Amino acid sequence: MENLIYIFKDYTFQTVALGSMILGLISGVLGSFAVLRKQSLLGDGVSHAALPGVVMAFVLTGSKDTQILLLGALISGLMATLFIISIVKHTRIKFDSALALVMSVFFGCGLVLLTYVQKIPDSNQAGLKRFIFGQASTLLKKDVYFMLICGVILLTFVVLFWKEFKLYIFDPEYAKSLGFPTYKLNLLLSLMIVMTIIIGLQTVGVILMSAMLIAPAVAARQWTNRLWIMVMLSALFGAISGIGGTAASSLAEKLPTGPATVVFISGIVIVSVLFAPGRGIVQKMMHRKNLKLFLKTEGGDTNVPTI
Amino acid sequence: MELKRVDYAVQIEDLTVAYDLKPVLWDIDLNIPQGKLMAVIGPNGAGKTTLIKAMLGLLVPVSGTVRFFHEADNSLRKLKNKVAYVPQSGSVDWDFPATVLDIVLMGCYGKLGFIKRPGKKDKDNAMENLKKVGMEDYALRQISQLSGGQQQRVFLARALMQTADIYFMDEPFKGVDVQTEKAIIALLKELKESGKTVVVVHHDLQTVSEYFDWVTLINIKVIASGPVEEVFHEQNLKKAYHSTGNLLKSAV
Numbered sequence: 001m002e003n004l005i006y007i008f009k010d011y012t013f014q015t016v017a018l019g020s021m022i023l024g025l026i027s028g029v030l031g032s033f034a035v036l037r038k039q040s041l042l043g044d045g046v047s048h049a050a051l052p053g054v055v056m057a058f059v060l061t062g063s064k065d066t067q068i069l070l071l072g073a074l075i076s077g078l079m080a081t082l083f084i085i086s087i088v089k090h091t092r093i094k095f096d097s098a099l100a101l102v103m104s105v106f107f108g109c110g111l112v113l114l115t116y117v118q119k120i121p122d123s124n125q126a127g128l129k130r131f132i133f134g135q136a137s138t139l140l141k142k143d144v145y146f147m148l149i150c151g152v153i154l155l156t157f158v159v160l161f162w163k164e165f166k167l168y169i170f171d172p173e174y175a176k177s178l179g180f181p182t183y184k185l186n187l188l189l190s191l192m193i194v195m196t197i198i199i200g201l202q203t204v205g206v207i208l209m210s211a212m213l214i215a216p217a218v219a220a221r222q223w224t225n226r227l228w229i230m231v232m233l234s235a236l237f238g239a240i241s242g243i244g245g246t247a248a249s250s251l252a253e254k255l256p257t258g259p260a261t262v263v264f265i266s267g268i269v270i271v272s273v274l275f276a277p278g279r280g281i282v283q284k285m286m287h288r289k290n291l292k293l294f295l296k297t298e299g300g301d302t303n304v305p306t307i
Numbered sequence: 308m309e310l311k312r313v314d315y316a317v318q319i320e321d322l323t324v325a326y327d328l329k330p331v332l333w334d335i336d337l338n339i340p341q342g343k344l345m346a347v348i349g350p351n352g353a354g355k356t357t358l359i360k361a362m363l364g365l366l367v368p369v370s371g372t373v374r375f376f377h378e379a380d381n382s383l384r385k386l387k388n389k390v391a392y393v394p395q396s397g398s399v400d401w402d403f404p405a406t407v408l409d410i411v412l413m414g415c416y417g418k419l420g421f422i423k424r425p426g427k428k429d430k431d432n433a434m435e436n437l438k439k440v441g442m443e444d445y446a447l448r449q450i451s452q453l454s455g456g457q458q459q460r461v462f463l464a465r466a467l468m469q470t471a472d473i474y475f476m477d478e479p480f481k482g483v484d485v486q487t488e489k490a491i492i493a494l495l496k497e498l499k500e501s502g503k504t505v506v507v508v509h510h511d512l513q514t515v516s517e518y519f520d521w522v523t524l525i526n527i528k529v530i531a532s533g534p535v536e537e538v539f540h541e542q543n544l545k546k547a548y549h550s551t552g553n554l555l556k557s558a559v
Contacts, residue, residue: 036403036404038400153446160422161421161422162424163416163419163423163424163425164416164421165423166405166409166413167416169403170399170400170403170405170410170413171394171398171399171413173360173392173394173398174392174394174413174465175389175416176364176365177363177364177365177391177392178416178417178469180417181415182418201516221404222326225404225405225406225407225449225451226404226405227403227404227405227409230404292427
């Protein structure tokens with residue numbers, strides 16, 4: 001317990017926890033949209049596709065600055081997203097196939113580039129590999145500020161276009177018949193999801209980022225039938241996991257923050273899937289069992305009315 | 308001409324739509340007069356849904372023009388307050404986290420435009436429209452708990468929110484029981500009485516003359532279009548369905 005109080009006062013812990021919390025919050029909100037429009041794996045695709053961007057940014061600028069590397073990630077993530085959207089629009093290839101295709105091509109290029117870069121002197125210190133698994137402990141104050149600014153921008157957009165996003169996700173064709181520019185809405189929403197992923201790269205890395213996007217939303221969906229409650233809950237779950245993951249990694253030696261956060265949120269998902277009222281598995285099973293017992297012993301109402 | 312000049316709600320010229328090389332709609336010329344309750348009839352794959360979507364500008368035709376109310380500019384953004392659309396209820400995921408009221412409120416989003424939120428007046432309006440379709444008790448019900456007929460009625464209420472001049476409905480009677488069908492058709496007739504134009508994709512040939520006063524038979528091309536009593540007969544039906552058997556009033 002003393003340990004816990006001690007680490008909460010620690011400056012590094014505060015920075016990392018705040019960063020992870022912001023990340024969890026944003027990815028919770030945007031992840032809800034991704035999950036509801038059945039594009040859960042977009043996060044996976046984009047984060048993998050961001051790798052060549054990170055490496056290219058280093059090759060071209062020689063900079064180790066996180067923000068510059070992330071800018072590279074953003075560009076290649078956006079390129080991948082545009083590829084996916086236009087493949088789906090112009091060919092008969094479905095979203096999942098297009099995603100898998102683009103993602104593996106980009107990630108492959110990224111790995112090839114990474115091998116090439118390692119021959120350049122001074123590249124080891126650039127810490128490019130931290131973007132694969134993420135290294136929350138490298139979060140600096142300015143990184144957290146950067147996340148905060150991006151987060152505020154993203155959340156502002158969510159609030160502004162709440163109604164449009166809701167309509168577009170539920171029924172895109174109807175949205176179009178009402179005169180909304182659905183192609184642009186799709187682009188904006190995808191862009192916002194890509195931004196979220198880029199923010200998370202430093203903390204949880206390319207591979208685990210999709211969990212940050214999907215897990216809070218899936219857990220939140222279990223507890224509610226209202227969109228805004230789902231988004232709020234999802235943000236809450238994400239934020240809690242961020243803090244929880246950071247605390248766990250500070251207490252246990254050599255436990256990295258990113259994976260700890262993901263394990264934490266997975267725990268929330270499991271609890272939600274099992275125990276949430278209404279949609280939870282346990283309640284459904286209990287209900288079935290009770291009903292069976294009741295019908296067996298009482299026999300139900302013999303006079304079942306026909307409608 | 309003994310007929311006086313008819314005001315057309317929709318005028319379609321040379322409309323051709325193709326997904327692949329094979330056309331789905333070929334050289335459609337069609338005029339829909341105002342204030343009619345019109346059925347679009349044709350076999351599966353005849354392009355009924357495509358016709359509606361092309362009219363609404365939801366897909367890009369290979370050629371042709373669609374004009375509403377003689378207006379030169381037929382972009383949806385300008386016409387959004389005049390045209391309402393009721394898609395097939397199977398076209399969306401009903402497990403979306405929303406209530407019936409949320410969905411019906413979407414009907415006024417077009418009028419509100421960007422960023423503005425529906426207010427108290429819109430909510431009252433939505434309740435009113437829910438009452439019209441007999442769903443006012445379900446306003447706060449989660450949409451995943453609705454039956455097929457209820458889903459259809461929710462979509463209808465949503466379209467009514469638009470207070471449009473012309474309504475396009477894609478198979479509103481699909482999976483709907485007799486009672487709901489009668490309720491919906493009564494509502495459509497009411498719309499017609501108030502001068503609105505209603506276009507319905509329909510499947511049941513036996514009820515056409517009872518429900519509608521105008522009919523269009525299509526099968527890739529327009530086979531016939533006009534008042535039900537003039538156009539809706541065995542000969543045209545055989546042309547549309549490529550059938551030799553008796554389609555109408557067949558002894559069941």
